[in-house]
Amino acid sequence: MRRNLTLFLLASSVVLASAADVIPAQSYNWKNVKIGGGGGFVPGIVFNPSQKGLAYARTDIGGAYKLNADDSWTALLDFADNSRWDYWGTDALATDPVDPSRLYLAVGMYTNFWDPNNGTILISKDQGKTFTPSPLPFKVGGNMPGRGLGERLAVDPHSNNVLYFGARSGHGLWRSTNFGATWTQVTSLPSAGTYAPDPSDSSGINSDKIGITWVTFDSTSGESGKATPRIFVGVADVGRENIYVSNDAGATWNAIPGFNNSWIAHKGVLSPKENALYVSESDGAGPNDGSIGGVFKYDIPSGTVTNISPVSGSEGLTVDLQKPGTVMVAALNCWWPDGQIWRSTDSGKTWSPVWAWEAYPVLNRYYTYDDSLAPWIGPDYTITTLDKQLGWWMEALVIDPFDSNHWLYGTGETIYGGHDLLKWDSTHNVTLKSLADGIEEDAVQSLISPPSGAHLLSAVGFLHTDLTKAPQTNFNPAWSTNVDLDFAGNLPSTLVRVGNGNGQIAISTDGGVTWPGTIGGASNANSGKIAISANGTTILWSSGNSGPLVSTDSSSFTSLSSIPSGAVIASDKQNNSVFYAAVGSKFYLSTDGAQSFAAVGLLGSSAAPVKIIVNPGVTGDVWVSTDKGLFHSTNLGTTFVAISGITQAWAIALGAPATSNGPPAIFTAASLQGTGGGIGYFRSDNNGKTWVKINDASHGFGSISSNPLTADPRIYGRVYIGTNGR
Structure with missing residues (x-):
């Protein structure tokens, strides 16, 4: 339905609607929009030494995962909701070598003021199907510096009721003797770690002490049923001995001389049959x-x-x-020409690399590359030019304890590995494959679902033509981060996106398949929000550092003074001349193609508008989510109705209506009063009069304020939620 534009400049006001009703939750079928795996840093992978095929991976912002028999992964922490979004920061994990059904995760996102929560040890008795939290009296930093160290958490191989955990921030070493239920500090360890990457960092990120870096039990010492006597611990100290051993089950500790005490011990890995401990340092x-x-x-x-x-x-x-004596190591920060991995079969006397120079600039790569599960990662053929392929941030490196051919390693983007590792020692040409299927670890900052073309585009940089298959490529030009997307209402194949670097604006006219268009000027502007007019002729950019900017007919961006910096913006999807903006409690309207704006309405006592959504079929039908609730206007923002019962709203989206003549279904991430409400995700089919909760105890989606929504205008009931990590 279309309606011609008519301006009614009425007195600004907010009308309170009647109380909203919350009806029982609807069972929704939630699935990952498939990207093929990866997207972020995988700092830890651990195999269980007692049960074949049992392995887990941890990520810094995307929770923990369990390996499946088909090489895919199952997420374990999707239940984490807004109250415990920090659970997705997994700083350490331990799988019980005596009772493989037991799994322990040390969770918490930051140790600085960004995260108000103390850390938690999550205890599972069913391999991650369910968890019981054990609170810690200090913070845990799953997304802090040093998150690839470890593992900081370990289970005693002879007496599995005993666990050790190495804390950050100077809190030292902790022990549990009741399967992680309670913890006490091991005060006999001489050091809690004094090293911080940058003590002058006022944010508290790089100035926090790294603490204990790893705990390793010597399973060759002691006997079953009694606490293992010999334990090794790495400590982040520089300038003094920083690797300690206890020979009396943690009662006393002695430093081990002979290591490079000007470096930090990253890993301590036991080779039982060699009666040796291997240590990597940096x-x-x-x-x-x-x-x-x-x-x-x-x-x-x-x-x-x-x-x-x-x-x-x-x-x-x-x-x-x-195979005792077989050791592999990986480079953490080798950025040119590629990452590097070495393998030794004689306890480190000699090494063979995964690539070597033939004659500059040609590399001999001793592997075949397969990215079929995630084609957007890179070319699926062996290359000889200087193209980075092996990855970076390569801290997690493991060989399956039951299968010498099976290996995995984590990178800053995905998990690689394969099933023919022993070829390294013969033909020296292994198959390297992307094996992170199911680990969808991305920070999604914007989503759109146009009325034609692909059903979904994500600001990660993907055109999702088939939600069940990984995208073939990412947006080109590819940017490290895309922060916002929009489409032209009357020409939905015309799209615009903005990145986090200077002057990063790209335009597509074929629904996001290609992005040949760029706009000059605004070279110092970056990030922010983007909106394109209904016919695709005008782009309004609320930039992150240069204020509001406007471009018409692909001209250079010019500054716009009639709306404040930091404005939330949107374009009308029917009328090419109409744009909307909101700052604080004020709502702004432009009827001249974003050349000028005027304050026309009020959003109650709101101080922080979050999102403006426009009915795609009706000019002037506008919804705004704010820190004080959800507001609706049908007259271009001149007056608003506050949707009663919603005390705070973050993301909102409009989707296909329940009936052919009905209003669009509205989805919101909000705090809703009443039985069945609370903080969660809701849908209304009648303009906010009644609501149904659509998420459940198994799907919390993490931090609600970070998660964008978009709803499908072609399929009733379908909504897409982007998360900060999942």
């Missing part, structure tokens, strides 16, 4: 810092430390439990 805590480092072998009976480094800068570390 001059930084990672993942962003660290330029030199090394690998050391500690012979436990003799107490001898040997430097076995293949080259400086190696941090990821694993051993083959089936």
Whole structure:
């Protein structure tokens, strides 16, 4: 339905609607929009040494995952809702070697003021199907510097009621003797770690102490049923010994001399049949810092430390439990020409790399590359030019303890690995495959669902033509982050997007398949929000650092002074001349193609508008979510109705109506009063008179204020939720 534009400049006011009703929750079928896996840093992968095929991965913002028999992964922490969004920051994990049904996760996002919550040990007795929280008296930093260290959490292999956890921030080493239910500090350890990447950092991110870096039990010591006597611990200290051993089950500790005490010990991996401990070290805590480092072998009976480094800068570390003496290490921060991995079958006396120079600039790559599960990652053929392919931030590196051919390693983007690792030692040409299917770890900042073309486009950089298959490519030009998207209401194949770098604006006229158009000027502007007019002729940009900007007919952007910086913006989807904006409690209207705006309405006592959504079929039918609730106008924002019962609203979206003549279905992430309400995700089919809750106890979606929504205008009831990590 279309309606011609008529302006009614009435007195600004807000009308309170009658109380909203909350009806029982509707069972929704939630699925991941498939990207094929990855998208973010995977700092830890752990195999259980007692049950074949049992493995887990942890991520810094996307929770933890369990490996399936078909190489895919199942997310374990999707239940985390707005009250415990920090659960998705997983700083350490431990799988019980005695009772493989038990799993432990150390969760918490930040140790600075960004996260108000203390950390938690999540305890599972069913391999992650359900969890019981055990609160800690300090914070845990799953997305802090040093998150690739570890593992900081370990289960005693002889007495599995005993666990150790190495804390950050100077809180030291902690022990539980009742399967993680309660914890006490091990005060006998001489150091809690004094190293911080940048003590002058006022944000508290790089100035926080890294703390204990890993805990490793020596399973060759002691006997079943009694606490393991020998335990190794790495501590983030520089300038003094920082690797300790206890031979009396943690009662006393002694430093082990012979390691490089000017570096931080990243990993401590036991090779039981060799009676040896392998240690990787670096001059930084990672993942962003660290330029030199090394690998050391500690012979436990003799107490001898040997430097076995293949080259400086190696941090990821694993051993083959089936083949004693087989060791692999990976470079943490090797950025040119590619990452690097080395393998030794003689305990580090000699090494072979996964690539080597033939003659500059040609590389010999000793692998075949397969990205069929996630084609957007890179070319699925062996390349010989200087194109980065192996990855970066390579801290997680493991060999399956039951299968010497099976290996995995985490990167800053995905998990790679394969099932023919032993070819490394013969033909020296393994198959390297993207194996992160199911680990959809992305921070999604914007989503759109146009009325034609692909049903979904995400600001991650993907055109989702088939929601059940990974995108073939990402947007080109590809940017590190896309922050917002919009489509022209009358020409929905015309799209615009904005990135987080200077002057990053791109235009598509074929529904997002290609992005050849760019707009000049505004070279210092970045980030922010973007809106394109109904016919695609005008772009309004509420930039992150240069205020509001406008471009008409692909001209250079010019400054706009009639709306304040930081404005939330939207375009009308029917009338090419109409744009909307909101700042604080004021609502602004432009009827001249964003050349000028006037304040026309009020959003109650709102101080922070979040999102403006426009009915795609009716000019002037506008919804606004704010810190004080959800507001609706049918007259271009001149007057608003406050939807009663909603005390705060974040993302909103309009989708296909329930009936052919009905209003669009409205979806919102909100705090809704009444039985069945609370903080969650809701749908209304009658302009907010009644609501149904659409998420459940298994689908919390993390931090509600970070999550964009868009609803499908072609399929009633379908909504897309982007998360900050899942």
